[in-house]
Amino acid sequence: MTYPEQFKYTKEHEWVSIEGDTGTIGITFHAQQELGDIVYVDLPKTGTSVDVGQSFGSVESVKAVSDIYSPLAGEVVEVNSLLSESPEKLNEDPHGAAWLVKVRLSSPVDAALMSAADYQAYIGE
Amino acid sequence: MSHPAVLKQTPLNAEHRTLGARMVDFGGWDMPVQYTGIIDEHNTVRTAVGMFDVSHMGEIEVKGPEALSLVNHVSTNNAAKLAVGQVHYAGLLYAHGGFVDDILVHKVAEDHYFLCVNASNQDKDYEHIASNNRWNCVVENNGDRYAQIAVQGPHALETLQKLTKTDLSAIRYYWFKDGEVSGEPARIARTGYTGEDGFEIYVAPDRAAARWSELLDAGREFGIKPIGLGARNTLRMEAGMALYGHEIDASISPLEAGLQWIVKFDKGDFLGKAPLEKQKSEGLKRKLIGFEMRGRGIGRDGYEVRVAGEPAGWVTSGGPAPTLNKNIGMCYLPIDKAQPGLSIEVMVRNQPVEAVTIPIPFYKRVK
Numbered sequence: 001m002t003y004p005e006q007f008k009y010t011k012e013h014e015w016v017s018i019e020g021d022t023g024t025i026g027i028t029f030h031a032q033q034e035l036g037d038i039v040y041v042d043l044p045k046t047g048t049s050v051d052v053g054q055s056f057g058s059v060e061s062v063k064a065v066s067d068i069y070s071p072l073a074g075e076v077v078e079v080n081s082l083l084s085e086s087p088e089k090l091n092e093d094p095h096g097a098a099w100l101v102k103v104r105l106s107s108p109v110d111a112a113l114m115s116a117a118d119y120q121a122y123i124g125e
Numbered sequence: 126m127s128h129p130a131v132l133k134q135t136p137l138n139a140e141h142r143t144l145g146a147r148m149v150d151f152g153g154w155d156m157p158v159q160y161t162g163i164i165d166e167h168n169t170v171r172t173a174v175g176m177f178d179v180s181h182m183g184e185i186e187v188k189g190p191e192a193l194s195l196v197n198h199v200s201t202n203n204a205a206k207l208a209v210g211q212v213h214y215a216g217l218l219y220a221h222g223g224f225v226d227d228i229l230v231h232k233v234a235e236d237h238y239f240l241c242v243n244a245s246n247q248d249k250d251y252e253h254i255a256s257n258n259r260w261n262c263v264v265e266n267n268g269d270r271y272a273q274i275a276v277q278g279p280h281a282l283e284t285l286q287k288l289t290k291t292d293l294s295a296i297r298y299y300w301f302k303d304g305e306v307s308g309e310p311a312r313i314a315r316t317g318y319t320g321e322d323g324f325e326i327y328v329a330p331d332r333a334a335a336r337w338s339e340l341l342d343a344g345r346e347f348g349i350k351p352i353g354l355g356a357r358n359t360l361r362m363e364a365g366m367a368l369y370g371h372e373i374d375a376s377i378s379p380l381e382a383g384l385q386w387i388v389k390f391d392k393g394d395f396l397g398k399a400p401l402e403k404q405k406s407e408g409l410k411r412k413l414i415g416f417e418m419r420g421r422g423i424g425r426d427g428y429e430v431r432v433a434g435e436p437a438g439w440v441t442s443g444g445p446a447p448t449l450n451k452n453i454g455m456c457y458l459p460i461d462k463a464q465p466g467l468s469i470e471v472m473v474r475n476q477p478v479e480a481v482t483i484p485i486p487f488y489k490r491v492k
Contacts, residue, residue, distance in 0.1 A: 037164045062163040
C-alpha cells in the first residue's frame with residue numbers, strides 16, 4: 001500500500017493533510033485493514049471545536065468500536081456526508097474519498113506527526 | 126481475566142496463518158478472527174458453505190454403567206430420552222441454578238456420553254462434573270484428543286459427502302454417526318452454531334490438517350471459504366443462539382435466558398432444579414429479549430438499556446446482522462418489559478439511541 005507523501009500520520013493511525021489554514025483528517029489504510037468491515041462512522045457536527053488528542057468520533061466495524069483522536073486543534077468546518085450513507089467507503093478509499101472531517105486550524109500543527117516513511121516503519125511495512 | 130503467557134494453539138494454527146487469517150487471543154487460544162472479512166465470511170455461510178476450526182472446544186467423556194445418572198444429575202436436559210447416536214443441547218448448572226456452561230450431549234453408547242463444551246470452560250466443567258461423580262463413572266477431560274471442524278451452509282452436505290462413504294443424508298439434525306472421512310475415523314454430527322444446515326466433525330488432532338485441506342478442495346466448486354470467529358459470532362447472534370459469558374453465565378438461569386426448553390423438571394432431581402422450580406413458581410424477574418436499533422448507532426455487549434429514560438437492563442450481545450441488514454442485539458430487561466414491540470433506548474457512548482424489542486431468533490433458514 002502507498003501512503004501519500006504529502007500526508008502526516010499519527011500513532012493512532014490517523015492521517016492529516018494541510019492546505020492553508022485547513023486540515024483534513026482521515027484514518028489510514030492500515031487502520032481500516034485492522035478494523036475490518038466498517039459499518040458505522042460517528043462524526044462531530046460542523047462547528048464543533050476539537051483539540052489535539054481529543055476523541056471526536058468513532059469508527060465501528062462488525063466486531064468493534066474505535067475512537068478517532070484529533071491530531072489537530074480547531075473548528076470542524078466540513079464533515080464527509082458520504083460516510084453516513086456508505087461507511088464501507090472507508091474500507092475502499094481511506095486516503096481519498098473517505099476522509100472524515102475538515103478542521104480550520106486554531107494553532108500550528110504538532111511537529112510530532114510522522115512522515116509517510118516513518119509511519120510505514122511504525123506499522124512495520 | 127488472566128491468560129497464560131503462551132497462547133494455546135489448535136492443530137490447524139499453521140493453516141490459518143498460511144491462509145492469511147488475522148489471529149487473536151480468544152480466551153487464551155490463538156484463533157483466527159477473520160480471513161477475508163467478517164461480512165463476506167458471514168454471507169458465504171448463509172449462501173454457500175464455510176468451514177471453521179473449532180478445535181479449541183473441549184470434549185468431556187462420561188463412561189460407566191451409571192453414566193446416565195451422572196449426566197442427568199449435572200445437566201438440565203433429559204439424557205434418558207437420547208437414543209444412541211443422538212445429540213441434545215443442555216445447561217450445566219450450579220446448585221444455585223446459574224450456568225457453569227452450555228453443552229452438547231452426544232450419546233455414544235448406553236454407558237458412554239460425549240460432551241462438547243466451551244473452550245475456556247473445559248477445565249472448570251471437568252472439575253464440576255468430576256466433583257459430582259457419586260456413581261463411580263470414568264470422567265475424562267479429552268479436549269487434547271480431538272480436533273473439531275465445522276462445515277456449515279447450504280452446500281455443507283455436498284462438500285463433506287465428497288470425502289466420506291458415510292451416508293450424510295441419513296444423519297438427521299442433532300444426530301451423529303461414528304463414520305469416516307477420507308477413510309479415517311471421524312465422529313460426524315449434524316450440529317452447528319450458525320443457523321444453517323451443516324456438520325461438526327471430530328477427528329484425531331494429527332489428522333486435522335489433512336481434513337482441513339481436503340475440505341477446502343472438496344468445497345471449492347461450491348465457493349467454500351474458511352470462516353473466523355468474527356463471523357461465527359454474527360451468525361450465531363442472528364440465529365439467536367446463546368454465548369457463554371454473554372447471554373448466560375453463573376448469575377443467569379436457563380429460564381431467564383429463554384432456555385426453558387432444555388430444562389426437564391419431570392426427569393428427577395438435578396443440580397439447580399430446586400432454585401429453578403422456585404423461580405418458575407414465583408415468576409421470573411428478568412428475561413432475555415431481542416432488539417433492533419432504530420436510531421443511528423450500534424448496541425454492543427455491556428451497553429446499558431433504558432426504558433422511558435430509566436436504567437432497566439443491559440445488552441448481552443449486539444452488532445450488525447449482515448443477513449438482515451440491521452443492527453440487532455439481545456438484552457436482559459425486567460419481565461414486564463421483556464416483550465416484543467417496546468421502545469427502548471440503548472446507551473451508545475453515553476447517548477440514548479432508539480431501539481425496539483423484537484423476538485429471538487432474528488433469522489431462521491428456509492428449509
